[in-house]
Structures are given as C-alpha cells and as structure tokens.
Amino acid sequence: MRVTLKIWRQTNRADKGRFVKYQVGDVNPDMSILECLDVLNEQLIERDEEPVAFEHDCREGICGSCGFMINGVAHGPLPATTVCQLTMRHFKDGAELLLEPWRARAFPIIKDLTVDRRSFDRIIAAGGYISVSTGSAPDGNAIPVPKEAADRAMDAAACIGCGACVAACPNASPALFTGAKIAHLGTLPQGAPERDRRAIHMVAQMTAEGFGGCTNIGECTGVCPKEIPLEVIARMNHDFIWGSWRERDNVVTTMRPFTEWSTGSKFQINEQETD
Amino acid sequence: MELKSRIPSGPIQDKWDKARFDMKLVNPANKRKHSIIVVGSGLAGGSAAATLGELGYKVSCFCFQDSPRRAHSIAAQGGINAAKNYQNDGDSIYRLFYDTVKGGDFRAREANVYRLAQISVQIIDQCVAQGVPFAREYGGTLANRSFGGAQVSRTFYARGQTGQQLLLGAYQALERQVNAGSVTMYPRTEMLDLIVIEGKVRGIVTRNLVTGDIGIHLADAVILGTGGYGNVFYLSTNAKGSNATAIWRAHKRGALFANPCFTQIHPTCIPVSGDYQSKLTLMSESLRNDGRIWVPLKKGDKRPPNQIPEQERDYYLERRYPSFGNLVPRDVASRNAKYVCDEGRGVGETALGVYLDFSDAIRRLGRKTIEERYGNLFDMYQRITDEDPYQVPMRIYPAIHYTMGGLWVDYNLMSTVPGLFVIGEANFSDHGANRLGASALMQGLSDGYFIVPYTVGDYLANNKFPSIDESDPEVRNAVACVQQTIQKLLSINGKRTVDSFHRELGKIVWDYCGMSRNAQGLEHAIERIRELRDEYWQNVKVPGSGADLNQSLEKAGRVADFFELAELMCIDARERNESAGGHFREEYQTADGEAQRDDDHYSYVAAWGYRGYGNYPELSKEPLEFEYVHPAQRSYK
Numbered sequence: 001m002r003v004t005l006k007i008w009r010q011t012n013r014a015d016k017g018r019f020v021k022y023q024v025g026d027v028n029p030d031m032s033i034l035e036c037l038d039v040l041n042e043q044l045i046e047r048d049e050e051p052v053a054f055e056h057d058c059r060e061g062i063c064g065s066c067g068f069m070i071n072g073v074a075h076g077p078l079p080a081t082t083v084c085q086l087t088m089r090h091f092k093d094g095a096e097l098l099l100e101p102w103r104a105r106a107f108p109i110i111k112d113l114t115v116d117r118r119s120f121d122r123i124i125a126a127g128g129y130i131s132v133s134t135g136s137a138p139d140g141n142a143i144p145v146p147k148e149a150a151d152r153a154m155d156a157a158a159c160i161g162c163g164a165c166v167a168a169c170p171n172a173s174p175a176l177f178t179g180a181k182i183a184h185l186g187t188l189p190q191g192a193p194e195r196d197r198r199a200i201h202m203v204a205q206m207t208a209e210g211f212g213g214c215t216n217i218g219e220c221t222g223v224c225p226k227e228i229p230l231e232v233i234a235r236m237n238h239d240f241i242w243g244s245w246r247e248r249d250n251v252v253t254t255m256r257p258f259t260e261w262s263t264g265s266k267f268q269i270n271e272q273e274t275d
Numbered sequence: 276m277e278l279k280s281r282i283p284s285g286p287i288q289d290k291w292d293k294a295r296f297d298m299k300l301v302n303p304a305n306k307r308k309h310s311i312i313v314v315g316s317g318l319a320g321g322s323a324a325a326t327l328g329e330l331g332y333k334v335s336c337f338c339f340q341d342s343p344r345r346a347h348s349i350a351a352q353g354g355i356n357a358a359k360n361y362q363n364d365g366d367s368i369y370r371l372f373y374d375t376v377k378g379g380d381f382r383a384r385e386a387n388v389y390r391l392a393q394i395s396v397q398i399i400d401q402c403v404a405q406g407v408p409f410a411r412e413y414g415g416t417l418a419n420r421s422f423g424g425a426q427v428s429r430t431f432y433a434r435g436q437t438g439q440q441l442l443l444g445a446y447q448a449l450e451r452q453v454n455a456g457s458v459t460m461y462p463r464t465e466m467l468d469l470i471v472i473e474g475k476v477r478g479i480v481t482r483n484l485v486t487g488d489i490g491i492h493l494a495d496a497v498i499l500g501t502g503g504y505g506n507v508f509y510l511s512t513n514a515k516g517s518n519a520t521a522i523w524r525a526h527k528r529g530a531l532f533a534n535p536c537f538t539q540i541h542p543t544c545i546p547v548s549g550d551y552q553s554k555l556t557l558m559s560e561s562l563r564n565d566g567r568i569w570v571p572l573k574k575g576d577k578r579p580p581n582q583i584p585e586q587e588r589d590y591y592l593e594r595r596y597p598s599f600g601n602l603v604p605r606d607v608a609s610r611n612a613k614y615v616c617d618e619g620r621g622v623g624e625t626a627l628g629v630y631l632d633f634s635d636a637i638r639r640l641g642r643k644t645i646e647e648r649y650g651n652l653f654d655m656y657q658r659i660t661d662e663d664p665y666q667v668p669m670r671i672y673p674a675i676h677y678t679m680g681g682l683w684v685d686y687n688l689m690s691t692v693p694g695l696f697v698i699g700e701a702n703f704s705d706h707g708a709n710r711l712g713a714s715a716l717m718q719g720l721s722d723g724y725f726i727v728p729y730t731v732g733d734y735l736a737n738n739k740f741p742s743i744d745e746s747d748p749e750v751r752n753a754v755a756c757v758q759q760t761i762q763k764l765l766s767i768n769g770k771r772t773v774d775s776f777h778r779e780l781g782k783i784v785w786d787y788c789g790m791s792r793n794a795q796g797l798e799h800a801i802e803r804i805r806e807l808r809d810e811y812w813q814n815v816k817v818p819g820s821g822a823d824l825n826q827s828l829e830k831a832g833r834v835a836d837f838f839e840l841a842e843l844m845c846i847d848a849r850e851r852n853e854s855a856g857g858h859f860r861e862e863y864q865t866a867d868g869e870a871q872r873d874d875d876h877y878s879y880v881a882a883w884g885y886r887g888y889g890n891y892p893e894l895s896k897e898p899l900e901f902e903y904v905h906p907a908q909r910s911y912k
Contacts, residue, residue, distance in 0.1 A: 011823070012823060028548075028549050028551055030548045030549060030659075030660075030661075031549065031551045031552075032553075034553070035551050035552070035553050038551065038553055038774070039551055042772050042774060042775070044818075045772045045816060045818050045827065046772065046816075048818065049818075050818055050819055051818065051826070051827060053824055053826055055341065056515060057340060057345055057347070057514040057515055057516045058345075058347060058349065058350045058514040058515075059514070059515060059553060059554045059556075060350050060556055060557070060655075061655070062349055062350050062436065062439055063340075063345045063347070063349050063350065063514060064342075064344070064345060065340065065341065065345050078658075080654075081658060085655070085658050085659065087658070087659065087661070089661060110485055110824055111823065111824045114824065116341070116485075117341055117342065118341070118342070118462065120342065121342050121343070121344070121450060121453075121460070121462075124344075124446070124447060124450045125450035125451070125453045125454040126454065128447055128450065129405070129406075129447035129448060129450060129451045130404065130405050130406045130447075131451060132401070132404040132405055132448075133326075133329045134322075134325070134326040134329060134401060134448075134724045134725070134728070135397075135401070135725075136404070137397075137400040137401045137403065137404035137405075138400065138404070139400055140359070140399045140400045140402075140403040140409075140417055141361065141416050141417055143403075144414065144415025144416060145411050145415050146411070146413075146415050147411045147412065147413050147415070150408050150409070150410065150411040151408075151411075153406070153408040154408040154433060154434060154440075157408050157433075157440060157443065158434075158436065158439075160439075161342065161344055184406065184408065185406045188406050188408065190403065190404055190405070190406050191406050255454070261463070261483050261485050261486050261488075262459075262461065263464075263481075263483050263486065263488040263489075263490035264335075264461070264481065264490035264491055264492040265490060265491045265492070265493075265745050
C-alpha cells in the first residue's frame, strides 16, 4: 500500500514551522507507523534531506517516548495503542495522514514531532512518591493490601507518561497524568501518610508549569493508550481539597519551570584555539 | 593483567556481612563534598542515584532519553525473583543461589550470586514500601508465580508490567532526590568518553542531544548502569536507543570487557515479518507456564494449526525434557526451536517460528483465567500480528534479549579502572553464561540499591582526590577525541545510511555469533565485520550538523562502537572452545545435542583488554572456583 504523510516540520523552537507532504510507497500493512517513518527517513537521507525527528525507544508501547497526533487524534485511531504499535493495516491504501507534535505551552517543541516533557518529571518530583529511603522498609507482607486496592492502584500506575492526555485536552491539562499517580499511591496503605501533601504539591507544580485546568471533558481518557480511567481525576480533586484544608498552615513551594538545557561545564571551542 | 576479584574470605553466607563491616565509611559531613556521576537511569542506575542521593552525596545522573522513567528496564514483563519462601514450597536463599549458578552453566562467581540471593529478599520489601503494586492474594499478602526454569514459586509480579512498576519506583525515589537537591538530572545527555587522570576515573564527557553542546563533568567516582549490548544484532528486544557506547568507550580507556560472547536468546518473541522490521517484540516467558510449544511432525506441513491432529504434532520440549517440559531454561528452549526450524518444520510464512498453544489451558482453566493471567500480552500479540491467540496458537521465535557479558568488575562492582563502577546488565557479574528468568530486575536493583552505595563509599573513604579542573590535559584529550569522532562522522558524506550498515552488521553477528557458533563461521564473521567497518568509515552518510537534535548522528556514533564490540564478541566466542549456556559451539556438544562444557580448560572469566583498533585484544583470565555448587552437566530431562 501507499500513503501520503503530511508532517509538521520545525527546525527548533525559534522556527515557525510548516507542514510538508511526503509520499511513501511500498508500505507493508504489518509495519508500524514508526517503521513507516523509518522508511521515509531512509529515503530522505538518501535524497540529502533532513530526516523527520520523532521520539521513540522501546517500540513495545511501554516506555512512553513515542506519540504524535494523527489526523487530530493523539496516538491515532486505534484505542489503547501507542503509535509504535499502530500498524499500517488500520489505514486505507492511499490514505493521507496529518502528523503533528503534541501541542501545549508546557511541552515546548524541540524539533519536528519531538517535544520537551520535562514538566512531567517535575510534577512527579513535587510529590509523586512515597518517602522511604533504601533499607528502611518492613517485610513485604507486614502490611496486607486488599487485592482490590492493589488492582485499582495498578490500573492507575499503568500510566506511561506519554503526554497524550495533555495533547488531547482542549485546555492542555495533565490532570489524568497527575491524577493517575495520586490515585496509584493514595490507594495503597503505604502511600496514605503523604496523601494530602502529595496532592497539593503535585497540583501546585502542575499549575506552575503553565498547563491548563481540568474541566472534565474526558478527551484524555479517550486517547490514553493505557486506558487510565477518568475517576483518577476525581481522586486528585478529592485529595487536593481535603489536603488544602488539612495542610492549610503549610506553605506550598514549587520548582521553577525551565526550558533551557544544562550541559555541565560547557566546552568552548574558541578557548581551545587560543591555547 | 592480574584480576583481583576481592572476594572476602570466610563461609559464603558471611562474606557480604564481612565485606560491609570491613568497609570504611565516609563521614556524613564529608559526603556532600564528594560528587558521584551515575550514567543510566534504569533499575540499576536509577536506584543507585536515588540511594546515593539519600546518603548525602552530590550526585549527577545522566540518561539519553527525555526522562529517566524511559530507561529500558521499563519493558521487562514477567517478574522479579526473591527467596522469600512465602509459598512454603521449599525455597531458600541457598536454593535461589544454587539455581542461579546452575542456570548460568557454572560460569558465574559463586560469592556474587550468593549475595544476590541474599539481597533479593530486601528488594521486595523496599519496592513494596515504595508503593509498587505487586499482585496480591485476597488475604492481602503478596502473590507469586513460578517462572522460566524454576520449580518453586518465587517470582513477584505486577501484571505483565513488573519492570515498569519497579522502574517507576526507582524513578520516583530519584525524583524525590532531585526535589531535595541532592541529585541533578541530565536527561537527553549522552556519555561519550571517560576522563581518567593519574590512574583514577575523574569524570565524563557528554553531548547534550538537543543543543549538541559538549559538556565536561568532573567527579570522584563514576557509575555506569547503561544496560546491555544486544543491539549489536540490530534486531533485538532492546529499545531502539539501547547502546553500548558508554561501556565501550570506558573499555577503550582501560576497563576490561568480560565474556562478551555470552549473549542470551529469548525463546518467546514474535517472529520477524519483513525487511522494514525495526525491532523484535518479546512475549513474556511466563506464557510458557500455560502454553504448550509444538511444531508439525511432518516437514513443510502447511495446514493451519487447528487442522493438524494431535498425533501429527510434536511437542518437542515435553518429549525431550519430560521433567521440565515447556519450562526449560531460555538457552535450551531457544536452541530447540532453531533445531526444529532447521529441520524444515518451522511454521508461519517464513518458516522461522513455532507454535505456542493455549487451547489446552483454556479448556482446563477457562478463558477468563487465561485473560487474567496474560490478557495484556494476548492483546499485544493480536495488535501486532492481527491474529487472535485465544483462537489460533501464537507463533514465536527466539530473539536476542539480554547480554550476560559486560565490563569486568570485582566483588565491589568496580572495574579495572579505579573509581569506575559498573552495575546491572552493563557488568558481567552474576548470570554466568545464561540468565534465568526474573533475575535481571533482581540484579539491577540489588546492585543499585544495596551494593554500590556501600562499595563506592569504601572507595571514596580510601582514596584521595586532588582537585582538578577543565584545563587538565586528560580532560582536553577526552574532549578532543569526542569532537574528532563527531566531525569525522559528519564529514564522510558517503552513500549509505547508518541503519543500512547496522542492519548488515546485525545479520552477520546473528548468523555467525547467534544461537549457535563454530570456529570457521566466527573467523569468517570477524573478516566480514572488519570489511564492513572499513566501508562504514568511508561511505556512511550522516545528514545535518552536530549543533542540534540529530538522531542520525547519535546512531552513527553508537553503530561505530557496535562494530568494534561485534568483533570482540566473535573473538571471544572463537577463543572459548566449549559450549556453555548461551554460547553454543557446534563442535562441542553431547551425543544428544546438548551443550558440553569443558571445565578443565574453560572454567574462567575471559576479560579482554583493548589494545587499539585492529590489534588483537589482550586476554586475562579470572579462574572460577566452585566450593558450594559442584559443576555438573545441566540436565532438565
């Protein structure tokens, strides 16, 4: 089969960006759309053109690296599937596919279909953990966890942090991502002591990053490759409201959202020349 | 070179206690004066960085991905072993130790493996406390299953996503330290060289993958947790970005590389479907608990599987290995799949595949139970192949999955370069010639949470670190090397893409240094690899510049290193005239086709030293002694 790919090309954040059309022939229906992009990139390199930059790593739908919009839908038309596992047999021969990066102020574009999602790491750093230092844990069976609680926690913990929820949301809200971590840890007895603090810190960081607020539209859960249920957002709101009351005497600080890249001591080329 | 393994004296069960007591401690107030670099943020690197941060050291952690949470540990499906004996089925630390030494075909260090089995117990406790949602029984206790070649149920799991959940546990612990200011995280940053000053590691040279900036990071110790080198084969179950550049460049700076030919082929992967294929997808080996593996009795039988009657099927693993059946270790299962396909009895369009059939299990347990156990794996299989495994048997074929070889380390996980520690899959230490299922996660976390935080402290307390800066000639030299390589790759401007070279290299290594090897094939492979490498440096085409995100350039540097490593793998395989675990030399097999070790001559770790490209590497041997588990022919019959 053959397809037309209309891909967003943008050299860097300063560049305005544009769509460029490419024809790809010889598409095998069993290949994933990322393998289709691999084929296109090989052709582009041979033609002395810049290949399309797109993020990917495990190609098994678990690392969360990959993701872009296909015809306006995050991760494309197949439910519960990341683009790395989306095979071309789900498109018609001759189809035209519009590929765009995740668009959100808190996900600045790096190049083409690649965006910077470090804001997600900072939301986790704000409180998405149980504070237990190595070596201080009791026996694994010391605190029984009802099977239902473990299963529910696992449902939420399945989040891969790809960012599709943000991309699909008209407000660019990461509530499903943040809610998933709050629900995962808060459902387990081990996570109970920090439940209030966790919610208010993570929500504060989410706001500081410039993401939009949740208005319960539900696009996020519709595109989520791991089908994280919308109820995690209710859980987040619940924990946030109770937490805000119980922790009312404490000051909440957030990390500075940043978009620059640190290099360590940068090596100056001209410095070497004057030596 | 004489290899000092530094294994503590005394009975095996007391060695680790003794070692810890003998270690010098760093005064708490001095800890923050020591900076430590951790490269890699997977189970090993992530857990080490988090723990060292908790202890108060100044830690910098690097990963090439956009976030530490993406490290390839995340893709591990099946589970993690621990000698908890919660099932009361006869497990113990000693049994886990015994199984691992035997499973590794007697090519691992006993003392290391015993320590691993001891620590396994603490790992589960730590992960539960972090909120890892392990599977539970209705009473609230932890659930277990038996896994890949074990006769006790000691595997802990979180659906089919155990690696993901363990990694997220380590990642969250790491982010907690980032928030606390004790760890600085450098994502999208690749280590390209090691800085060695006056015989000690003092830092690394990196490239920021977004800006292209070359950075210098100085420290008192460097820990590599950068994973294995399975991507030498191009097609593997590794992530596309997994690479050997950090360990290879450390090797070139003096770290010996041990047992590179010990690579593991996983028996249950989805078969290759075409030339465009970019990677292979693993189906968890837990499937072998309930699935039965078979091929048609007749050669070239093209009937659909459901039309092949029972008596015309060959359940070859059950037939050849009645006591372990479908649960034989990975190397045995893989090799047997190859044999039946070589006989012309393979299934699927390419005839490189065997059936993994669940119809008996569905009849016995009901579809619902099978869905609960393997639902996500069945879904994944269906998404990729468009076939419904509840109706039609799965087709599977072996694929490269794990590399037991890696940088040589002593008992303290320190390489032959003082101050350079290597943990997780990147080192060679615990799995011998074959790794048992559910033990990679165990080793990564054991090294990262519980071993290296102690041993690095001992190193720091015992050494002096004169102050250095970026003007040091060794720093300059390392930076210049990195820049030259990048410039060279960008300036060749030949005709072939990096991927086309990589694919060809992978095919050579798979054909001659894959599931079975022989001397003649290996020599041929060495020659072919050299020719291809020479062509690479004259004819590769790397578009773009070094000053921004350039994924072709990233790949080009990694493939350049894969060429050299591939050659070393073949040299090592050629030198080891025996069959052991994943290393199967056709010349050395028993009458019924099983691997035949030669303990009199090859009971050693082969550690190779780099002597410049094109020069034959220098072989050092660390003899292996077995005081507790006596080497015997492995038998799973």
